[in-house]
Amino acid sequence: MAKLIPKSPRFVPRPRFGSRRNKRIGSRKTGLRIRKIVIHVQASFNNTIVTVTDIRGRVIxxxxxxxxxxxxxxxxxxxAAQTAAINAIRTVANPNMQQAEVLIKGPGPGRxxxxxxxxxxxxLLSFIRDVTPMPHNGCRPPKRRRV
Structure with missing residues (x-):
């Protein structure tokens, strides 16, 4: 015959509040109603990265x-830069979109x-700004090459 073990209070399962399971699980990106976005284009010589954020800087x-x-x-x-820009904008383009700001950085051919x-x-673009970092007589150049 099986022995019945009395449940002690410390082994009673407690409801876990604040755990990940209690939160609503689903895609956050479906219910976005963003009226103003910021499009960051980083164009280097080897690649072009397009990021769409809201005005606070949260990546969409x-x-x-x-x-x-x-x-x-x-x-x-x-x-390739044109394709990357189309893919990044495709998810956020909706009729509620009022305006967008474009920040372009880098010297690449994809700008x-x-x-x-x-x-x-x-x-609709409200403004286009070039935010390429420019050194104001920055780092000391390397010493002259002797051959």
Whole structure:
């Protein structure tokens, strides 16, 4: 015959408040009603990264030439930058969209192509700003090369 073990108070399962299981599980990105977005375009010579955020800086969607399937030197092309911009904007383009700000950083060839793709998407642009960091007589150059 099985022995009955009395339950002690410390082994009683307690409801777990504040755990991850009690929260609503689902996609946060489905119910977004954002009226103003900021589109960050980072164009280097090897890749172009497009990030869409709200005005507080929280990332809504992002894409790059590498995630769009381009490999090697083709990541730095203007067509790859255009594809990355279209993929990043596709998730947030909705009729409630009022305006967007575009911040472009870097010297790469994908700058203009990404901006052209953003303009063709139908989003109203409030301003376009170049935020490429420029050194104000910054670091000391390396010493002269002796051959």
């Amino acid at each position: 969607s992002c894409s790059s030439a590498g995630t769009c399937g381009f490999k090697g030197p083709r990541k730095g092309t203007p067509f 203009d192509a990404a901006l052209r793709a953003i303009c063709q998407s139908g989003i």
